[in-house]
């Protein structure tokens with residue numbers, strides 16, 4: 001089996017490991033491919049083609065949703081760090097990929113596999129002087145020194161919590177230990193960032209960190225997911241939380257469980273951005289009595305309809321925090337409004353169009369120089 005065939009055996013199902021709603025399979029040499037190549041949108045909005053692969057697709061764990069779980073009958077493969085680094089560099093020089101996302105199944109424990117991930121990243125940075133993007137997984141149970149070394153090599157590190165708490169994780173991945181094996185590692189990442197100088201780190205700065213949840217496999221509520229996300233943003237200083245809607249995999253214990261609605265995943269992303277970037281608190285999100293978010297309404301719009309319809313915000317006076325509460329106004333829009341109103345008062349909706357604001361969306365919730373924009377009354 002050649003190495004590209006081997007790579008195709010590690011094709012991580014996009015629904016389990018996708019980093020972005022806007023990820024899609026990419027092509028290799030102009031054609032659709034079985035290679036684990038994915039187009040992903042980076043935090044700065046730039047699109048990057050990632051090789052998303054694994055040190056090994058063998059695993060001794062039995063997570064109920066995972067196609068790589070122990071005992072599932074399919075062809076597995078394992079790379080040496082040398083083979084993996086060399087193959088990645090060939091694909092990189094052929095311009096087939098622009099970055100690496102490196103994960104693994106677990107064989108012989110997290111510490112052993114973590115060493116292989118570190119060795120691969122070291123080869124890339126040292127032997128091949130690779131300057132590009134590396135997102136590397138922290139393995140459950142990895143040691144603190146290993147995490148430090150990985151952080152010196154990667155642009156981003158992540159570890160999937162998979163479920164929002166111990167009870168849900170038991171139903172999803174019974175051999176993973178929520179606090180000791182998973183949460184603790186993400187806390188160490190932040191501890192290292194806070195207490196150690198990054199002078200040895202790649203590009204002289206510590207990598208960002210992230211986690212991911214599987215959504216819709218074991219009855220967890222949006223409230224549970226968002227509450228844990230908020231805690232992890234605060235306690236572990238995560239840059240991103242990914243929500244990966246459950247899709248059933250053949251020949252796994254959850255193969256007959258229905259796939260989760262993609263809109264639920266989308267509403268979770270919107271809500272976590274409200275917490276992270278817009279100054280919202282958990283209790284302001286529109287959870288229903290069962291602890292879930294409305295599927296058919298944007299959570300910020302739902303909040304504004306209840307809170308701002310009769311108390312619109314004056315765009316010429318509001319502070320940044322208040323502006324961010326208005327649907328159609330994001331961080332860029334809020335900053336542009338504050339700059340623009342120093343030059344002249346905002347009196348017309350069409351002034352907002354050049355300020356990164358969705359004027360139609362904002363209209364029902366704002367005042368311009370003390371007046372509601374004319375056409376908005378019909379929209380409320």
Ligand code: SF4
Nearest residue numbers: 059061063066069105
């Ligand atoms: S540890 Fe669980 S999620 Fe990870 S590869 Fe193994 S079975 Fe899959």
